[in-house]
Amino acid sequence: xxxxxxxxxxxxxxxxxxxxxxxxxxxxxxxxxxxxxxxxxxxxxxxxxxxxxxxxxxxxxxxxxxxxxxxxxxxxxxxxxxxxxxxxxxxxxxxxxxxxxxxxxxxxxxxxxxxxxxxxxxxxxxxxxxxxxxxxxxxxxxxxxxxxxxxxxxxxxxxxxxxxxxxxxxxxxxxxxxxxxxxxxxxxxxxxxxxxxxxxxxxxxxxxxxxxxxxxxxxxxxxxxxxxxxxxxxxxxxxxxxxxxxxxxxxxxxxxxxxxxxxxxxxxxxxxxxxxxxxxxxxx
Numbered sequence: 014x015x016x017x018x019x020x021x022x023x024x025x026x027x028x029x030x031x032x033x034x035x036x037x038x039x040x041x042x043x044x045x046x047x048x049x050x051x052x053x054x055x056x057x058x059x060x061x062x063x064x065x066x067x068x069x070x071x072x073x074x075x076x077x078x079x080x081x082x083x084x085x086x087x088x089x090x091x092x093x094x095x096x097x098x099x100x101x102x103x104x105x106x107x108x109x110x111x112x113x114x115x116x117x118x119x120x121x122x123x124x125x126x127x128x129x130x131x132x133x134x135x136x137x138x139x140x141x142x143x144x145x146x147x148x149x150x151x152x153x154x155x156x157x158x159x160x161x162x163x164x165x166x167x168x169x170x171x172x173x174x175x176x177x178x179x180x181x182x183x184x185x186x187x188x189x190x191x192x193x194x195x196x197x198x199x200x201x202x203x204x205x206x207x208x209x210x211x212x213x214x215x216x217x218x219x220x221x222x223x224x225x226x227x228x229x230x231x232x233x234x235x236x237x238x239x240x241x242x243x244x245x246x247x248x249x250x251x252x253x254x255x256x257x258x259x260x261x262x263x264x265x266x267x268x269x270x271x272x273x274x275x276x277x278x279x280x281x282x283x284x285x286x287x288x289x290x291x292x293x294x295x296x297x
Contacts, residue, residue: 038063041081050085052108059114062122069125069137072208076146077121079204080153083197087160095163099181101242104250116274117156120148120282139214140286146210146218147285148278150201151225155277157197158226162190172234182247183270184234198222217288218281225281232273238264 039060046056066073096105124145128137162169169178169185178185202219206212241262242253249270252258 038065038067041078045081045085046108048085049108050088051114052110055109055111055114058111059118062114062118062125065122065125065129069129070208072205072210073125073145075204075208076149076201077118079201080118080149080156083153083200084156084160087157087164090160091164094166095160098163098166099179101246101254102179102181102248102250104252110271112271113274116271117152117278118149119275120278121145121152124148124282139211139289142205142210142214143217143221143285143289144282146201146205146214147221147225147281147283149281150198150218150222150285151229151278151281152274153201154194154197154222154226154281155229155274157193158186158190158230161193162187165189172230179247181249182239183232183237183249183273184230186230194223194226198226213289213292214285217285217292220288221281221283221285224284225277225279228280229273229277232268232276233270236265237268237270237273238266 041063042051042056042060045051045059046053051059063074063077066077124141128141128145131138131141163180165187167187167189169180169182169187169190170176171178172184172186198219198221201222202215205218206215238249239262240248240250240259242248242259243257246253247262248259250259
Protein backbone atom coordinates (compact mmCIF):
# COMPACT_ATOMS: atom_id res chain seq x y z
CA UNK A 14 0.00 0.00 0.00
CA UNK A 15 1.28 3.44 -0.88
CA UNK A 16 2.34 5.63 2.03
CA UNK A 17 1.95 8.61 -0.23
CA UNK A 18 -1.56 8.41 -1.58
CA UNK A 19 -2.96 10.72 -4.22
CA UNK A 20 -2.67 14.42 -3.37
CA UNK A 21 -5.96 16.15 -2.62
CA UNK A 22 -6.84 18.73 -5.27
CA UNK A 23 -9.74 21.00 -6.24
CA UNK A 24 -12.23 22.25 -3.66
CA UNK A 25 -11.16 19.58 -1.17
CA UNK A 26 -7.52 20.62 -1.25
CA UNK A 27 -6.15 20.51 2.32
CA UNK A 28 -5.16 23.97 3.53
CA UNK A 29 -2.30 22.49 5.54
CA UNK A 30 -0.88 20.84 2.45
CA UNK A 31 -1.00 24.12 0.56
CA UNK A 32 0.66 26.01 3.39
CA UNK A 33 3.39 23.38 3.59
CA UNK A 34 4.06 23.76 -0.13
CA UNK A 35 4.28 27.53 0.24
CA UNK A 36 6.73 27.23 3.13
CA UNK A 37 8.89 24.16 2.50
CA UNK A 38 10.09 24.96 -1.02
CA UNK A 39 11.11 28.57 -0.29
CA UNK A 40 12.63 27.55 3.05
CA UNK A 41 14.98 24.94 1.56
CA UNK A 42 15.83 27.17 -1.41
CA UNK A 43 16.51 30.08 0.93
CA UNK A 44 18.88 28.00 3.03
CA UNK A 45 20.69 26.90 -0.13
CA UNK A 46 21.02 30.53 -1.20
CA UNK A 47 22.38 31.56 2.21
CA UNK A 48 24.90 28.70 2.02
CA UNK A 49 26.10 29.92 -1.38
CA UNK A 50 24.77 26.86 -3.21
CA UNK A 51 22.35 28.86 -5.38
CA UNK A 52 22.27 32.33 -6.87
CA UNK A 53 19.25 34.44 -5.88
CA UNK A 54 17.34 33.86 -9.16
CA UNK A 55 18.17 30.14 -9.02
CA UNK A 56 16.86 30.00 -5.44
CA UNK A 57 13.54 31.42 -6.64
CA UNK A 58 13.26 28.76 -9.35
CA UNK A 59 14.25 26.07 -6.86
CA UNK A 60 11.55 27.31 -4.47
CA UNK A 61 8.93 26.89 -7.20
CA UNK A 62 10.17 23.37 -7.97
CA UNK A 63 10.07 22.52 -4.28
CA UNK A 64 6.54 23.84 -3.94
CA UNK A 65 5.39 21.78 -6.94
CA UNK A 66 6.97 18.65 -5.45
CA UNK A 67 5.31 19.30 -2.08
CA UNK A 68 1.91 19.62 -3.72
CA UNK A 69 2.50 16.39 -5.65
CA UNK A 70 3.06 14.35 -2.50
CA UNK A 71 5.54 13.18 0.11
CA UNK A 72 7.32 10.86 -2.30
CA UNK A 73 8.11 13.76 -4.62
CA UNK A 74 9.46 15.82 -1.73
CA UNK A 75 11.62 12.92 -0.51
CA UNK A 76 13.12 12.45 -3.96
CA UNK A 77 13.89 16.15 -4.41
CA UNK A 78 15.43 16.44 -0.94
CA UNK A 79 17.52 13.31 -1.54
CA UNK A 80 18.90 14.76 -4.76
CA UNK A 81 19.56 18.17 -3.30
CA UNK A 82 20.91 16.95 0.04
CA UNK A 83 23.34 14.43 -1.39
CA UNK A 84 24.49 16.91 -4.04
CA UNK A 85 25.36 19.47 -1.36
CA UNK A 86 27.10 16.93 0.88
CA UNK A 87 29.13 15.39 -1.91
CA UNK A 88 29.98 18.82 -3.28
CA UNK A 89 31.53 19.75 0.05
CA UNK A 90 33.27 16.43 0.67
CA UNK A 91 36.92 16.60 -0.32
CA UNK A 92 36.40 20.05 -1.81
CA UNK A 93 40.06 21.06 -1.59
CA UNK A 94 41.21 17.84 -3.23
CA UNK A 95 38.68 18.10 -6.04
CA UNK A 96 39.46 21.75 -6.62
CA UNK A 97 43.18 21.03 -6.88
CA UNK A 98 42.59 18.23 -9.38
CA UNK A 99 40.21 20.16 -11.64
CA UNK A 100 41.42 23.77 -11.34
CA UNK A 101 42.97 23.81 -14.81
CA UNK A 102 39.77 22.47 -16.40
CA UNK A 103 36.85 23.94 -14.45
CA UNK A 104 36.38 27.53 -13.31
CA UNK A 105 35.25 28.05 -9.68
CA UNK A 106 31.48 28.09 -9.19
CA UNK A 107 29.71 30.80 -7.20
CA UNK A 108 26.34 29.15 -6.71
CA UNK A 109 24.22 27.27 -9.22
CA UNK A 110 22.43 29.39 -11.80
CA UNK A 111 18.86 29.22 -13.10
CA UNK A 112 20.05 27.27 -16.14
CA UNK A 113 21.73 24.71 -13.93
CA UNK A 114 18.69 24.30 -11.69
CA UNK A 115 16.39 23.83 -14.67
CA UNK A 116 18.83 21.48 -16.41
CA UNK A 117 18.84 19.18 -13.40
CA UNK A 118 15.35 19.60 -11.95
CA UNK A 119 13.20 21.16 -14.66
CA UNK A 120 11.76 17.93 -16.06
CA UNK A 121 11.05 16.61 -12.56
CA UNK A 122 9.21 19.82 -11.64
CA UNK A 123 7.28 19.88 -14.92
CA UNK A 124 6.21 16.27 -14.37
CA UNK A 125 4.95 17.15 -10.90
CA UNK A 126 2.85 20.00 -12.28
CA UNK A 127 1.51 17.95 -15.20
CA UNK A 128 0.71 15.11 -12.83
CA UNK A 129 -1.26 17.40 -10.54
CA UNK A 130 -3.23 18.94 -13.39
CA UNK A 131 -4.02 15.66 -15.14
CA UNK A 132 -4.61 13.49 -12.09
CA UNK A 133 -7.53 11.08 -12.25
CA UNK A 134 -9.45 9.18 -9.56
CA UNK A 135 -6.60 6.68 -9.23
CA UNK A 136 -3.97 9.32 -8.68
CA UNK A 137 -1.05 10.14 -10.94
CA UNK A 138 -0.39 7.82 -13.87
CA UNK A 139 2.69 5.59 -13.49
CA UNK A 140 4.08 7.14 -16.68
CA UNK A 141 4.23 10.58 -15.05
CA UNK A 142 6.05 9.18 -12.05
CA UNK A 143 8.49 7.26 -14.29
CA UNK A 144 9.36 10.41 -16.25
CA UNK A 145 9.98 12.35 -13.05
CA UNK A 146 11.97 9.60 -11.36
CA UNK A 147 14.06 8.81 -14.43
CA UNK A 148 14.98 12.47 -14.86
CA UNK A 149 15.93 13.11 -11.24
CA UNK A 150 17.69 9.74 -10.90
CA UNK A 151 19.81 10.68 -13.92
CA UNK A 152 20.71 14.04 -12.37
CA UNK A 153 21.59 12.30 -9.11
CA UNK A 154 23.64 9.59 -10.82
CA UNK A 155 25.57 12.14 -12.85
CA UNK A 156 26.25 14.34 -9.82
CA UNK A 157 27.42 11.41 -7.74
CA UNK A 158 29.64 10.17 -10.56
CA UNK A 159 31.29 13.56 -10.95
CA UNK A 160 31.78 14.32 -7.27
CA UNK A 161 32.88 10.87 -6.13
CA UNK A 162 34.95 10.13 -9.23
CA UNK A 163 36.83 13.40 -8.87
CA UNK A 164 37.22 13.10 -5.12
CA UNK A 165 38.43 9.50 -4.83
CA UNK A 166 40.80 9.91 -7.73
CA UNK A 167 42.05 7.59 -10.41
CA UNK A 168 42.81 8.60 -13.96
CA UNK A 169 39.63 9.34 -15.94
CA UNK A 170 39.37 7.59 -19.28
CA UNK A 171 37.64 8.82 -22.43
CA UNK A 172 34.37 6.92 -22.71
CA UNK A 173 34.99 5.92 -26.34
CA UNK A 174 38.75 5.88 -26.91
CA UNK A 175 39.76 4.96 -23.33
CA UNK A 176 42.60 7.46 -23.49
CA UNK A 177 43.50 9.25 -20.23
CA UNK A 178 41.79 12.59 -19.64
CA UNK A 179 42.44 15.43 -17.23
CA UNK A 180 40.23 15.22 -14.11
CA UNK A 181 37.09 17.31 -14.59
CA UNK A 182 37.09 17.17 -18.38
CA UNK A 183 33.71 16.05 -19.72
CA UNK A 184 33.48 12.60 -21.26
CA UNK A 185 35.76 10.88 -18.79
CA UNK A 186 34.83 7.90 -16.61
CA UNK A 187 36.44 6.23 -13.61
CA UNK A 188 35.62 3.00 -11.75
CA UNK A 189 34.59 4.98 -8.67
CA UNK A 190 32.43 7.31 -10.75
CA UNK A 191 30.74 4.42 -12.54
CA UNK A 192 29.92 2.74 -9.23
CA UNK A 193 28.56 6.06 -7.97
CA UNK A 194 26.33 6.31 -11.03
CA UNK A 195 24.62 3.03 -10.16
CA UNK A 196 24.43 3.92 -6.46
CA UNK A 197 22.90 7.35 -7.04
CA UNK A 198 20.20 6.11 -9.40
CA UNK A 199 19.47 3.13 -7.14
CA UNK A 200 19.06 5.35 -4.08
CA UNK A 201 16.35 7.44 -5.71
CA UNK A 202 14.60 4.32 -6.98
CA UNK A 203 14.69 2.86 -3.46
CA UNK A 204 13.23 6.04 -1.99
CA UNK A 205 10.42 5.99 -4.55
CA UNK A 206 9.68 2.36 -3.69
CA UNK A 207 9.64 3.03 0.06
CA UNK A 208 7.28 5.96 -0.52
CA UNK A 209 4.81 3.62 -2.20
CA UNK A 210 5.54 4.21 -5.88
CA UNK A 211 4.86 1.10 -8.00
CA UNK A 212 7.75 -1.34 -8.27
CA UNK A 213 7.84 -1.14 -12.12
CA UNK A 214 8.18 2.65 -11.84
CA UNK A 215 11.05 2.37 -9.36
CA UNK A 216 12.89 -0.14 -11.56
CA UNK A 217 12.30 1.94 -14.68
CA UNK A 218 13.57 5.03 -12.87
CA UNK A 219 16.77 3.29 -11.81
CA UNK A 220 17.48 2.11 -15.36
CA UNK A 221 16.63 5.53 -16.75
CA UNK A 222 18.92 7.22 -14.24
CA UNK A 223 21.90 5.06 -15.17
CA UNK A 224 21.19 5.53 -18.89
CA UNK A 225 20.94 9.29 -18.49
CA UNK A 226 24.28 9.52 -16.74
CA UNK A 227 25.93 7.43 -19.45
CA UNK A 228 24.37 9.70 -22.08
CA UNK A 229 25.89 12.65 -20.25
CA UNK A 230 29.35 11.11 -20.52
CA UNK A 231 28.81 10.22 -24.17
CA UNK A 232 27.77 13.76 -25.10
CA UNK A 233 30.62 15.15 -23.05
CA UNK A 234 33.05 12.98 -24.97
CA UNK A 235 31.71 13.83 -28.42
CA UNK A 236 29.61 16.98 -28.83
CA UNK A 237 30.25 19.18 -25.81
CA UNK A 238 32.47 22.16 -26.53
CA UNK A 239 36.03 22.00 -25.32
CA UNK A 240 38.60 24.75 -25.34
CA UNK A 241 42.37 24.89 -25.49
CA UNK A 242 44.84 27.04 -23.60
CA UNK A 243 47.85 28.74 -25.19
CA UNK A 244 50.06 25.78 -24.26
CA UNK A 245 47.66 23.31 -25.90
CA UNK A 246 45.97 21.97 -22.76
CA UNK A 247 42.30 21.01 -23.13
CA UNK A 248 39.98 22.83 -20.74
CA UNK A 249 36.39 23.95 -20.28
CA UNK A 250 37.35 27.37 -18.95
CA UNK A 251 36.79 30.53 -20.99
CA UNK A 252 39.99 31.86 -19.41
CA UNK A 253 42.93 29.86 -18.17
CA UNK A 254 44.22 30.06 -14.60
CA UNK A 255 46.28 33.12 -15.51
CA UNK A 256 43.32 35.02 -16.94
CA UNK A 257 44.24 34.48 -20.57
CA UNK A 258 41.41 33.64 -23.01
CA UNK A 259 41.17 30.10 -24.31
CA UNK A 260 40.23 29.02 -27.84
CA UNK A 261 37.51 26.67 -29.04
CA UNK A 262 39.05 23.28 -29.81
CA UNK A 263 36.47 20.51 -30.27
CA UNK A 264 32.72 19.90 -30.07
CA UNK A 265 29.87 22.25 -30.90
CA UNK A 266 30.26 25.75 -29.50
CA UNK A 267 26.67 25.99 -28.27
CA UNK A 268 26.69 22.71 -26.35
CA UNK A 269 27.91 23.51 -22.86
CA UNK A 270 27.64 21.60 -19.61
CA UNK A 271 24.11 22.87 -18.91
CA UNK A 272 22.87 21.59 -22.28
CA UNK A 273 24.49 18.22 -21.62
CA UNK A 274 22.95 18.04 -18.15
CA UNK A 275 19.50 18.72 -19.58
CA UNK A 276 20.08 16.00 -22.18
CA UNK A 277 21.08 13.72 -19.31
CA UNK A 278 17.79 14.23 -17.45
CA UNK A 279 15.76 14.06 -20.65
CA UNK A 280 17.39 10.76 -21.54
CA UNK A 281 16.69 9.44 -18.06
CA UNK A 282 13.02 10.40 -18.37
CA UNK A 283 12.60 8.88 -21.85
CA UNK A 284 14.42 5.65 -21.02
CA UNK A 285 12.39 5.21 -17.84
CA UNK A 286 9.17 5.75 -19.79
CA UNK A 287 10.29 3.28 -22.47
CA UNK A 288 11.21 0.64 -19.88
CA UNK A 289 7.84 1.08 -18.20
CA UNK A 290 6.07 0.80 -21.57
CA UNK A 291 7.98 -2.35 -22.47
CA UNK A 292 6.88 -3.82 -19.17
CA UNK A 293 3.27 -3.04 -20.06
CA UNK A 294 2.74 -0.82 -17.04
CA UNK A 295 2.15 2.59 -18.57
CA UNK A 296 -1.56 2.35 -17.97
CA UNK A 297 -1.40 -0.12 -15.14
